[in-house]
Every structure is written in C-alpha cells, then in structure tokens.
Amino acid sequence: MSIKLYYTSPNIFEWKTKITNKYEEKNRLIVTLEQTNFYPEGGGQPFDFGTIDGINIIEVFEKNNEVFHVLNEMPQQSEVTCKVEKNRRIEHSQHHTGQHLLSAVCLELFNIPTVSFHLGREVVTIDLDIPDLSEEKLFLIENRVNEYIYENKNIHTYFATKQQLSKIPLTKVPDISGDIRIVEIEGIDYSACCGTHVSQTGEIGLLKILKAEKHRGKTRVYFKCGLRAIKDYHEKHQILTEITKKFSSPIDLVLQKIIKLESDQKLTEKKLENALSENAKLIASEILLSSKKGVIIESFEEKSIKEIQLIALELSKKTNTLIILVSLQENKLVMIHNGLTDFHCGKWLNDHLKKFHGKGGGDANKAQAIFNHADDLNKFVKYTEEYINGLTTV
Ligand SMILES: [Zn+2]
Numbered sequence: 001m002s003i004k005l006y007y008t009s010p011n012i013f014e015w016k017t018k019i020t021n022k023y024e025e026k027n028r029l030i031v032t033l034e035q036t037n038f039y040p041e042g043g044g045q046p047f048d049f050g051t052i053d054g055i056n057i058i059e060v061f062e063k064n065n066e067v068f069h070v071l072n073e074m075p076q077q078s079e080v081t082c083k084v085e086k087n088r089r090i091e092h093s094q095h096h097t098g099q100h101l102l103s104a105v106c107l108e109l110f111n112i113p114t115v116s117f118h119l120g121r122e123v124v125t126i127d128l129d130i131p132d133l134s135e136e137k138l139f140l141i142e143n144r145v146n147e148y149i150y151e152n153k154n155i156h157t158y159f160a161t162k163q164q165l166s167k168i169p170l171t172k173v174p175d176i177s178g179d180i181r182i183v184e185i186e187g188i189d190y191s192a193c194c195g196t197h198v199s200q201t202g203e204i205g206l207l208k209i210l211k212a213e214k215h216r217g218k219t220r221v222y223f224k225c226g227l228r229a230i231k232d233y234h235e236k237h238q239i240l241t242e243i244t245k246k247f248s249s250p251i252d253l254v255l256q257k258i259i260k261l262e263s264d265q266k267l268t269e270k271k272l273e274n275a276l277s278e279n280a281k282l283i284a285s286e287i288l289l290s291s292k293k294g295v296i297i298e299s300f301e302e303k304s305i306k307e308i309q310l311i312a313l314e315l316s317k318k319t320n321t322l323i324i325l326v327s328l329q330e331n332k333l334v335m336i337h338n339g340l341t342d343f344h345c346g347k348w349l350n351d352h353l354k355k356f357h358g359k360g361g362g363d364a365n366k367a368q369a370i371f372n373h374a375d376d377l378n379k380f381v382k383y384t385e386e387y388i389n390g391l392t393t394v
Pocket of ligand 1: 193196
C-alpha cells in the first residue's frame with residue numbers, strides 16, 4: 001500500500017520513490033508507488049497533474065485504499081523522481097479549505113447548511129440548503145470568511161476512530177467504516193474530509209463570492225480563492241481599465257456614462273427610424289410617378305432590406321399591383337401586395353427559389369428571400385417578371 005504523502009506532507013512537490021508495481025490494463029499504463037503525493041480524485045477534488053521521471057500523468061485514482069497512476073509511457077527505472085504540478089495543487093488546497101470556511105460561516109451567521117461542493121477547472125461552487133440568499137447576507141458571509149483568513153487560524157488534519165468521533169463536533173458524520181480523517185480549522189470548524197488543505201487559513205489568501213443563483217430549490221454560490229481570485233481580479237481590472245480609457249472617464253463615473261450613452265442611442269435610433277420612414281414615403285411616391293402598369297420592380301444598390309421593407313410597405317398602401325424590391329447590398333428581395341392581386345408570394349418563393357439557390361418564404365401578401373449571389377437574384381427577378389407579364393397578356 002502506498003504511503004499517502006498528501007495526508008501528512010501536502011507541501012512536498014518533488015520526491016524520490018520506488019515503483020511497487022507496473023502493468024497495462026485496457027490499453028492504460030498504470031504504476032503504483034511506495035510513496036505518493038499525487039492526490040487521486042475524491043471528495044469533490046480533482047486529481048493532481050504532474051510527472052513521474054518526466055512522464056506526464058494522465059489520471060490518478062484510488063481503489064481499495066491504493067493509489068494508481070495512469071501514464072502515457074512506462075518509466076524504465078524502478079527508482080523514480082516525482083513532481084506534482086504545484087499551482088494546480090495549491091489552487092485545489094486553497095479552494096478546498098476556502099469551502100470549509102465558507103460553509104462554516106454560512107452555518108455560523110445564518111444557520112444554513114451546505115449540501116454539496118464542486119471544484120472544477122474554472123468554476124467552484126457550493127450548494128446551500130436555502131431557496132434564496134440576499135446580497136446583504138452574501139456580503140456579510142464573504143467579510144466574515146476573509147476575517148478568518150486574516151486571523152490566520154491553524155488547520156489540523158488527523159484520523160479519528162469511531163469512539164473519538166463522539167467528542168468531535170462534526171457538522172456531518174460520514175457513513176464509512178474505519179478511521180475518519182478530520183480537518184479542523186482551530187475554533188471554527190471540524191469536517192470529515194479526504195482532500196488536500198492549507199495548514200493555516202492565511203494561505204487561502206482571499207475568498208471572493210462571484211454570484212449566487214437559484215438551483216433546484218437551493219442556492220448555488222460561486223466563489224474563487226487565492227491564486228484564481230487574484231487572476232480573476234487581474235483580468236476584470238484590465239477589462240475595466242480598457243473601458244475607462246474608451247470612455248475617458250474615471251472608474252466611479254464610467255457606469256453613469258454607459259447608462260447615458262444607452263439612452264442617447266435609443267433616442268438616435270428613434271430619430272433615424274422616423275427619418276427612414278419619411279424617406280420611404282418620398283421614394284415610394286417617386287416610384288409610383290414613374291411606374292407603368294403592371295408589376296413594380298426596383299433594385300437598390302445601397303439600401304438595407306430594412307429600408308426596402310419600409311418603401312415596399314408605403315407602395316403597397318398606394319397601389320394594388322405586386323411590388324418586388326431588391327437590396328443589392330444584402331442580396332435580398334421583398335415581394336408585397338395589398339391583397340387585391342391574385343398572386344401568392346410565399347407559394348411562388350417556395351416553388352421557384354431552389355432553382356436560383358435562394359432561401360426564404362412568407363404568406364400570400366408578403367414574402368422575403370435571400371440569395372448567395374447577385375446573379376441568381378437578378379435571374380430570379382427576371383424569371384418572376386416574365387411569368388407575371390405572361391399572366392397579364394393572357
Ligand atoms: Zn476538505
């Protein structure tokens with residue numbers, strides 16, 4: 001059985017040891033070690049990364065109390081040098097201990113128990129047994145946790161027998177046989193836990209609650225500790241600094257500037273809409289003046305489909321004929337009439353668009369289509385025009 005250094009000396013990141021067994025199983029190369037500080041997956045904490053004689057570890061798992069290391073190459077020597085990926089381990093220990101502290105404070109301040117813990121690569125969460133939690137309470141919880149971090153409380157880990165357990169005020173007694181590993185944050189919390197932890201609360205560095213959301217009747221709290229919290233702060237601060245530069249505004253006034261900009265933009269959009277609508281009326285009148293009898297077909301080089309829809313709508317108010325307007329800018333067209341023309345726009349597109357590699361649809365009075373190439377669009381318009389002219393001459 002391996003000696004598990006992660007229980008006794010979690011801060012050893014490099015050590016020499018002997019391989020006790022190596023074999024291949026289901027295309028996986030597996031070794032066991034005399035002494036291992038590679039934490040296997042368990043207790044909500046992911047396994048460690050690292051190397052054995054420079055060979056990368058793919059996975060570490062525990063079975064029947066033994067730790068198995070999966071490698072992508074078998075080590076040649078029986079005595080090997082092992083290295084744990086330090087930052088990943090420190091991040092896990094900081095978050096695991098941070099979670100104990102956070103859960104303990106939720107109990108202490110508001111009597112809210114924790115029901116689950118997730119430690120992922122990006123996201124770390126606890127689920128609290130309460131349907132809702134206010135911002136004020138979250139703020140108080142975060143503050144108290146960080147006070148405990150600055151007080152630099154000692155953390156002890158030890159194994160306790162079933163008899164000894166009765167004297168330990170555990171929040172949750174695990175249902176397992178044999179000795180139970182206790183993680184004690186002096187004067188604050190006793191938890192049964194097999195993960196890796198820091199030895200003083202100060203090593204957590206800090207704990208930042210990011211958000212809380214409702215999740216299946218509970219409250220899921222997202223948080224970051226130590227190295228990850230600092231990285232998060234750095235990234236967010238950089239974004240905020242860029243924003244303040246863009247707005248030439250100090251941080252405390254930038255939000256006000258964004259709100260003002262938002263309302264200004266809404267006003268501008270409204271004005272633009274009105275102008276486009278007025279313009280559409282003018283263009284519609286010009287088209288009507290110069291149009292002959294029969295279908296109205298017009299193409300526009302520099303108008304969006306939105307502007308063209310407005311013009312088409314204005315035209316349909318003033319004439320009973322079919323109107324086809326084309327946006328060459330977007331390779332789109334709109335077909336419309338006021339219902340007094342016996343032509344089903346949607347059905348026409350449905351029956352003939354495919355031949356011209358177009359897509360679209362609509363109802364009897366109004367339809368819209370888009371084409372990959374202007375060439376196809378022009379051919380489709382010509383095809384439609386010839387058909388309608390044929391109809392009118394018959
Ligand atoms: Zn733990």
